[in-house]
Amino acid sequence: MMKRSRFYSYCLFAILIIACRSLQATEIPIRIIQGMPYMEITLNGKGPYLFGFDTGFGGEMELDSALAVSLGIKPTGKMEVGDASGRNNRMLDLGVLDRLQVGDYVFQNTTVILRNRRALPGMEKVSGILGMALFSAFTITIDYPGLMFRFEDAPLPPADNLTILNYTPVGGGVPQIDLKVGDIALKAVVDVRSMSGTFKIPEQIIPQLHLVSDPVVIGRGRTVSNEIIIHQVQIQEPIQFGKYKYEQPTVTYPSLNEDVIIGASTLQSFRITIDQQNQRIQLLKLAENASKPIAKPAALPVEGNRFSEYVGSYEGGRELSLSDGTLFIQRPGGMLLKMIETAKDTFTLERVPQAVLHFERDEQRRVVALKVMNQQGAWEQAKRLG
Numbered sequence: 001m002m003k004r005s006r007f008y009s010y011c012l013f014a015i016l017i018i019a020c021r022s023l024q025a026t027e028i029p030i031r032i033i034q035g036m037p038y039m040e041i042t043l044n045g046k047g048p049y050l051f052g053f054d055t056g057f058g059g060e061m062e063l064d065s066a067l068a069v070s071l072g073i074k075p076t077g078k079m080e081v082g083d084a085s086g087r088n089n090r091m092l093d094l095g096v097l098d099r100l101q102v103g104d105y106v107f108q109n110t111t112v113i114l115r116n117r118r119a120l121p122g123m124e125k126v127s128g129i130l131g132m133a134l135f136s137a138f139t140i141t142i143d144y145p146g147l148m149f150r151f152e153d154a155p156l157p158p159a160d161n162l163t164i165l166n167y168t169p170v171g172g173g174v175p176q177i178d179l180k181v182g183d184i185a186l187k188a189v190v191d192v193r194s195m196s197g198t199f200k201i202p203e204q205i206i207p208q209l210h211l212v213s214d215p216v217v218i219g220r221g222r223t224v225s226n227e228i229i230i231h232q233v234q235i236q237e238p239i240q241f242g243k244y245k246y247e248q249p250t251v252t253y254p255s256l257n258e259d260v261i262i263g264a265s266t267l268q269s270f271r272i273t274i275d276q277q278n279q280r281i282q283l284l285k286l287a288e289n290a291s292k293p294i295a296k297p298a299a300l301p302v303e304g305n306r307f308s309e310y311v312g313s314y315e316g317g318r319e320l321s322l323s324d325g326t327l328f329i330q331r332p333g334g335m336l337l338k339m340i341e342t343a344k345d346t347f348t349l350e351r352v353p354q355a356v357l358h359f360e361r362d363e364q365r366r367v368v369a370l371k372v373m374n375q376q377g378a379w380e381q382a383k384r385l386g
Contacts, residue, residue, distance in 0.1 A: 035264025058172020182237030194263035
């Protein structure tokens with residue numbers, strides 16, 4: 001009887017260990033590429049492979065079709081996909097991945113969408129995208145400041161409408177929250193993939209707003225059937241979601257759907273936690289007051305520092321400062337970003353390694369301007385103000 005009791009106790013202990021393991025958080029480091037978090041994972045025991053995580057993608061996984069062939073994944077069906085306009089749908093193959101490992105956690109029999117992803121511009125080293133549906137049973141966290149992705153079996157507290165908000169899942173689980181542009185109530189999608197500005201809004205909203213600046217063309221997008229001209233403008237009306245309020249924000253338009261998009265430029269200041277089981281999202285910003293610029297660290301004396309000649313104010317609200325011998329750049333209401341020297345007068349950003357910034361000099365070798373390469377590969381010049 002004693003042996004049986006001990007056996008049952010051992011089994012109970014083993015079950016408790018397994019249960020505790022299932023509740024443990026899984027963390028994996030990330031890097032930020034064009035605003036979107038990327039991580040290294042293994043597929044069918046091979047890898048690691050570089051994958052992005054996209055809150056705007058409601059599927060489980062998108063996988064490069066050539067890599068799928070090398071992993072022995074065969075098409076099992078088809079799925080219709082399209083862009084936000086709803087006019088450019090196409091059929092893509094589906095397959096099943098036997099084993100997907102993210103950190104210490106293993107997903108089995110994952111449905112994957114097969115696409116020639118590595119043929120896309122700038123995606124030569126990216127093997128695919130992970131989406132919301134893959135983590136539907138978990139609470140996930142994208143910690144931009146901490147460069148960490150986390151998922152666990154732990155709910156968020158009830159919404160307080162300040163930092164924790166209720167959301168509506170759209171498009172397979174993409175978070176959509178309430179947002180106001182002035183007094184206009186809208187729905188906003190939290191999309192870490194969107195890089196065209198801090199907020200993207202429908203074009204039909206623009207006539208209802210008071211413009212602080214003239215609209216300018218900042219880029220062009222192309223779908224199968226047409227070209228989209230992307231505009232940027234600063235507006236008088238504040239934008240607010242939860243407790244976070246952005247005064248005289250800069251917005252881009254058009255948005256191909258009827259929603260506002262909170263893009264990567266805004267989200268990179270946050271630690272974002274999404275509780276899919278209870279449809280709650282927590283947004284914790286680096287600064288307590290989102291309507292004010294993030295405080296800079298106390299600067300040390302710059303005399304004698306080789307980066308001191310770059311310090312100052314530049315057009316577009318760019319401020320360059322030194323702290324502990326390191327050069328930082330910040331825009332109004334934006335993150336304080338560490339600059340990394342790659343060549344004489346040329347830098348990149350620690351959190352955005354694909355960024356290119358170059359300082360221009362006059363005939364007396366004084367720094368007079370900062371050039372930043374935009375997403376279209378063209379230089380944007382910001383003159384030094386002081």
